[in-house]
Amino acid sequence: MxxxxxxxxxxxxxxxxxxxxxxxxxxxxxxxxxxxxxxxxxxxxxxxxxxxxxxxxxxxxxxxxxxxxxxxxxxxxxxxxxxxxxxxxxxxxxxxxxxxxxxxxxxxxxxxxxxxxxxVRCGAAKRARSAVCLTLGTGIGAGIVLDGKIYHGVNGAAGEIGHRSFVPDGRACACGRRGCWERYASSGALALDAADFCRTRPDSGLARYLRQTGGAQAVFDAAQAGVADAQLLLERYFGWLGAGVVDVIQIFQPEVLVLGGGVSRQGERLLAPLRAMADEQEYTRDARTRTKIVCAALGGxxxxxxxxxx
Ligand SMILES: [Zn+2]
Structure with missing residues (x-):
């Protein structure tokens, strides 16, 4: 069947x-x-x-x-x-x-x-009893699986991690709040930051990449090719993304934290800086058992x- x-x-x-x-x-x-x-x-x-x-x-x-x-x-x-x-x-x-x-x-x-x-059933967190999956897109979506079951909360709306307050009185969010995490750490936010940067510097190396590929992908490509502006932008982005990822780990201590969305195609280029931040910042960094940070395996x-x- x-x-x-x-x-x-x-x-x-x-x-x-x-x-x-x-x-x-x-x-x-x-x-x-x-x-x-x-x-x-x-x-x-x-x-x-x-x-x-x-x-x-x-x-x-x-x-x-x-x-x-x-x-x-x-x-x-x-x-x-x-x-x-x-x-x-x-x-x-x-x-x-x-x-x-x-x-x-x-x-x-x-x-x-x-x-x-x-x-959790057949992808990057296969066989894990607990996992949090963050999807980095226009915003940040999250799914929480605890003891093998999806955690829904009292009204089915649990997991709006993207709309947690990250910067008090920060960037306006469509949800009505200011400073939500997804306004800084989604791939959409990275793309907007890059576009903002290039508006004032249309002749920069990053602007060339942005015209070719567009979006968050262009920033990763440019940084990889040694464009300093892109590296700085990405460093700031990883600071925001990593801080939130460490928070999620500290709240749930899941077996696996999965990163999905288009930007997860970056693989190690995405994972290495986040793992380094977790090693440095996590409250449980010295624990014998720690959360594995991985990229989604099933894509769309x-x-x-x-x-x-x-
Ligand atoms: Zn919001």
């Missing part, structure tokens, strides 16, 4: 087929389109799943269950999504609605939780795999 995993993003939705060996057999991604109602969203997701089954010649009877990760706060017991970020839809009875359309039981969770669960597939296994 197979499981269906669905990863709903702000602008796209991906569905994938997962077998008993926890292997992602194949997936399909569509634009969410301009969905104006819950009914339209469910119709779109069900049509995507149908197209996926057709593409891989899988009859519906081979699907035993499905799971979906959504960008919003979810009550995992009832499968009700309180609010969907980016899609302006509220009180979506997702488990009930999708289960009726797909004809199988459907589990629902937050997308960062689903991705974290994927990494983590959300689909985790959702299928919920």
């Amino acid at each position: 197979l499981k269906l995993g669905i990863d709903l993003g702000g602008t796209t939705v991906t569905a994938g087929l997962v077998d008993e060996n926890l292997t992602l057999l194949g997936s399909l991604t569509w634009d969410t389109g301009a969905v104006a109602s819950i009914d339209a969203l469910e119709t779109r997701i069900a049509a995507l799943c149908d197209a996926l089954l057709e593409k891989f010649w899988v009859p519906r009877t081979r699907i035993e269950r499905a799971g979906i990760g959504v960008p919003g706060a979810v009550d995992p017991a009832t499968g009700v999504v309180g609010m969907l970020s980016n899609l302006a839809l509220t009180d979506w009875r997702a488990a009930e609605g999708l289960s009726a359309r797909l004809g199988v039981p459907v589990r629902v969770d937050n997308d960062a939780n689903a991705a974290a669960y994927g990494e 597939g983590a959300g689909v795999l985790g959702a299928a296994l919920l």
Whole structure:
């Protein structure tokens, strides 16, 4: 039997087929389109799943269950999504609605939780009993797995580590607070810092890289090539990212801390400075057992795999 995993993003939705060996057999991604109602969203997701089954010649009877990760706060017991970020839809009875359309039981969770669960079940934190997965993107998403289970908090909204206060009265954040960690340590923040820098220095070495690659990737590439401005920018960025990573370790002491998102492709270039900071700053730096800091292993597939296994 197979499981269906669905990863709903702000602008796209991906569905994938997962077998008993926890292997992602194949997936399909569509634009969410301009969905104006819950009914339209469910119709779109069900049509995507149908197209996926057709593409891989899988009859519906081979699907035993499905799971979906959504960008919003979810009550995992009832499968009700309180609010969907980016899609302006509220009180979506997702488990009930999708289960009726797909004809199988459907589990629902937050997308960062689903991705974290994927990494714990079959990725970078495989076999770990506890893990915190931080996704560095436009913001910082987090999924917390404790004793093998996703930690939801009282209302399904646990893990908003990106919105913890990092700099009092600091940079404005979309959440309404100032100085949130993700405004300094997300890859989006690094890209914005680089763009700001280059606005006043359009002839700098970093500006050339930024025009070629764009985003956080350009800063890493330029620093690697010896561009001093990029190295300074990156050093400051690592100071912010590392301070928060050490905090997360000190609060949870997870077996594994996983870093995901596009910037995790940097591998050792991302990990080495963070491990050095942990060795220096961690309260438990002399302990025999310490948190392993690693990069995500499943890439974009983590959300689909985790959702299928919920
Ligand atoms: Zn915030």
